[in-house]
Amino acid sequence: MSERFRAGVLPDPGQIDELVESVADLAVLVSGSGVVEGISVNPDCPSLGCLDHWVGRKFETFLTQESREKFAERLTVIAAKPDLARRPVEMNHVDNATWEFPIRYSLHRVKGSDSILLVGRDMQPIAEVQQRLVSEQLARERDQQKMRSGETFYRVVLEAAETPLVLVEPEKGRIHDLNSAAATLLGTTPDTLRGNAFAQAFEGWRRNEMMEALQGAAAADGMSSVDVIARRNGRELALVPEYFRAAGELFLLCRVVTTEETEGAGPEVAQSLAALFGASSDAIVLTDGKGVIRDANEAFLIMTDAAQLRDVKHKSLADFLARGTVDLKLILETAGKAGRMSRYSSQISSVVGSRSSVEISVAQLGQRNGELGFGFIIRDVSPSQTVDEGAGAGVMSDDAMQSVMDLVGTASLKELVSATSDVVEKMCIETAVKLTGNNRVAAAEMLGLSRQSLYVKLRKHGLLNARPGDDSEG
Numbered sequence: 001m002s003e004r005f006r007a008g009v010l011p012d013p014g015q016i017d018e019l020v021e022s023v024a025d026l027a028v029l030v031s032g033s034g035v036v037e038g039i040s041v042n043p044d045c046p047s048l049g050c051l052d053h054w055v056g057r058k059f060e061t062f063l064t065q066e067s068r069e070k071f072a073e074r075l076t077v078i079a080a081k082p083d084l085a086r087r088p089v090e091m092n093h094v095d096n097a098t099w100e101f102p103i104r105y106s107l108h109r110v111k112g113s114d115s116i117l118l119v120g121r122d123m124q125p126i127a128e129v130q131q132r133l134v135s136e137q138l139a140r141e142r143d144q145q146k147m148r149s150g151e152t153f154y155r156v157v158l159e160a161a162e163t164p165l166v167l168v169e170p171e172k173g174r175i176h177d178l179n180s181a182a183a184t185l186l187g188t189t190p191d192t193l194r195g196n197a198f199a200q201a202f203e204g205w206r207r208n209e210m211m212e213a214l215q216g217a218a219a220a221d222g223m224s225s226v227d228v229i230a231r232r233n234g235r236e237l238a239l240v241p242e243y244f245r246a247a248g249e250l251f252l253l254c255r256v257v258t259t260e261e262t263e264g265a266g267p268e269v270a271q272s273l274a275a276l277f278g279a280s281s282d283a284i285v286l287t288d289g290k291g292v293i294r295d296a297n298e299a300f301l302i303m304t305d306a307a308q309l310r311d312v313k314h315k316s317l318a319d320f321l322a323r324g325t326v327d328l329k330l331i332l333e334t335a336g337k338a339g340r341m342s343r344y345s346s347q348i349s350s351v352v353g354s355r356s357s358v359e360i361s362v363a364q365l366g367q368r369n370g371e372l373g374f375g376f377i378i379r380d381v382s383p384s385q386t387v388d389e390g391a392g393a394g395v396m397s398d399d400a401m402q403s404v405m406d407l408v409g410t411a412s413l414k415e416l417v418s419a420t421s422d423v424v425e426k427m428c429i430e431t432a433v434k435l436t437g438n439n440r441v442a443a444a445e446m447l448g449l450s451r452q453s454l455y456v457k458l459r460k461h462g463l464l465n466a467r468p469g470d471d472s473e474g
Contacts, residue, residue: 023119024042024119025041025042025044025103025122026039026040026045026048026051026118026120026121026122027039027117027118027119027120028040028054028059028117028120029110029115029117030059030118031114032114032116035058036055036056037115038055039052039054045122047124048101048122060072062093062094066092067092067093070091075107075116082109086107086108088104088105088106089104089105089106089107090123101122102124103121103122104120105118105119106118106119106120158177159179159180161181163181163255164178164179164181164182164255164256164257165178165179165253165254165255165256166178166182166198166254167251167252168211168214168251168253168254170214170251170252173198173208173211174195174197174198175196175198176194177190177194178194182256185235185237186201186230186237186256187232188232198211198254201231202228202230203228203230203231205228210226213226214226214239214241214254215252217239217240218242218252223240224240225239225240226238226239226241235258237258238256238258239254240256240257241254277297278297278298280297280299281299282378282380283296283297283299283300283303283358283376283377283378283379284300284375284376285317285376285378286365286376287317287376289332289371289372289374290316291316291317291318291328291332292314292315293313293317294313295309295313296312296313300378303348303350303358303380304349304350304351305354306351311351317376320349320350321347321348321349322346322347322349322355323346323446326442326445327446329442330436330445330446331360331362332362332374333442334437335363335374336372340361340362340363341360341363342361343359343360343361344360344361344435345357345358346359346360346435348378356380357381358380359379359381361376361377361379362374362376363375429454429458429463430463432446432447433458433463440454440455
C-alpha cells in the first residue's frame with residue numbers, strides 16, 4: 001500500500017486470526033501454474049456453497065471464457081509490473097456448467113512464492129439488484145407502450161364517433177377533451193376549446209351555474225338535459241351529461257344534441273326504429289338530397305341482389321331504378337315540394353340485371369348538419385300486379401287486341417301495323433300520365449318527348465282533357 005494512505009501503526013496481518021476469512025467472501029490461493037492450492041468461503045455467504053472441489057484443479061476451469069481472458073491479462077500485468085497498484089477485476093465463475101456467479105477480486109502476490117492470492121467479494125446481490133432494475137425498466141417501457149396504445153385507441157374511437165361528445169372535469173369546470181363533431185356544433189375546432197372553461201362556449205352561463213346544472217342533470221333519474229345556446233354560432237343545443245370515473249377521478253361525459261333531437265324520439269324509440277329498419281320486409285333506403293344512398297336495410301340488399309351494404313352505398317338510387325334519373329328526378333321534385341310522396345309505381349333493377357315491380361313511398365328528412373335527405377320505403381308488388389294497375393305499358397288490353405284483330409281482312413298489313421302502333425302509343429302515353437300524376441312535363445321526359453310533341457299526341461288520341469281541372473305542368 002502506498003505510504004500516503006497510511007497513518008499510525010497497523011498490525012501485521014499474520015497476527016490477526018482468520019483475517020482473510022473475515023474480510024473476503026471468497027479467497028482463493030492459486031499457484032504459479034494456475035492450480036488452486038487453497039480456498040476459503042465466508043460462512044456469511046451461503047449462496048456460494050461448498051467449493052472444496054476446486055482444490056487441485058485449474059482455476060480457469062471454473063471461469064467463463066471472457067473471465068479467463070481477463071484473468072490471464074491481469075496475471076501478465078502483475079508479472080510485468082509487480083509494484084503497480086492493484087485494481088479490482090470482476091470475473092464470472094461457472095460450476096458444472098449450470099451455475100454462474102460473479103466475484104470481484106483483488107489479486108495479491110504472496111512473498112517468497114509465485115502464488116497469487118485472490119480476495120473476492122460476492123457480486124450476486126448487486127447483480128440481482130441490477131437485474132431487478134432492468135426488469136423494472138422493461139416493465140415500465142411496456143406499460144408506457146400500453147398507455148400510448150390505449151391513448152391511440154381512445155383518440156381514434158372519439159373522432160370516429162358521429163355523436164358529439166365532450167369530456168368535462170366537474171371540479172374545475174374545464175373541457176378535458178372533445179371530438180370534432182361536438183366542436184362543429186359549437187362553431188369552432190377541438191384545439192380551440194380543449195382546456196377552456198365549458199361555460200365560455202355558451203351564452204348566459206357562469207362556470208358554477210353551468211357545473212351545478214350539469215351535475216344535477218347527471219344525478220337525475222332517467223335522461224335529463226340542459227338547454228344552452230352556442231356562443232359562436234347561436235345554435236340552440238342541449239347537453240345530456242352522465243358521470244363516469246377514471247383513475248379514481250369523476251368526469252362528466254356530455255352528449256351535445258340539437259333541440260330537434262331532444263324533442264324527437266327518446267332512446268327506447270330510437271332503438272325500436274333501428275330494429276324496425278333492420279328487420280322490415282320492405283326495403284328502406286336513406287339518401288342525401290341528390291338521391292345518393294347513405295344507408296339501406298337488408299331487404300333492399302336482397303331486392304337488388306347486393307352482397308353487402310358497401311355494394312350500394314354512395315351510389316345513386318337512380319342506378320337501381322328501371323327508368324333511372326327520370327324516376328328519381330320526378331320522385332325528389334315531388335317529395336321536395338310536398339314533403340312526401342306515396343305509392344309511386346316503378347321497377348327496381350338488381351345488380352345482375354333482373355327487375356321487380358315496386359311501389360315507392362318517400363319522405364323528406366332533415367339531417368343533423370342542416371342538409372336535407374330522403375327516406376324511401378320500397379315495396380315489392382310483383383306477385384299481385386295486374387295490367388289494369390297501369391304498369392304494363394307495353395301490353396295490350398283484350399279490347400284493344402280484339403279491335404286490331406277485327407280489322408284483319410278489311411285493311412292492308414301496313415294499315416294494321418299503323419293501327420296497332422297507335423293503340424300501343426296511346427296506352428304508353430296514358431300510363432306515363434298516370435304514373436306522373438298528370439304531370440305533363442315529367443311524362444314527356446319519361447317518354448323521351450318534348451312537351452310540344454306530347455301535347456300533339458295527347459290531342460291526337462283525345463287525351464288532352466282526359467282529366468279536366470288537373471292539367472298539371474309541374
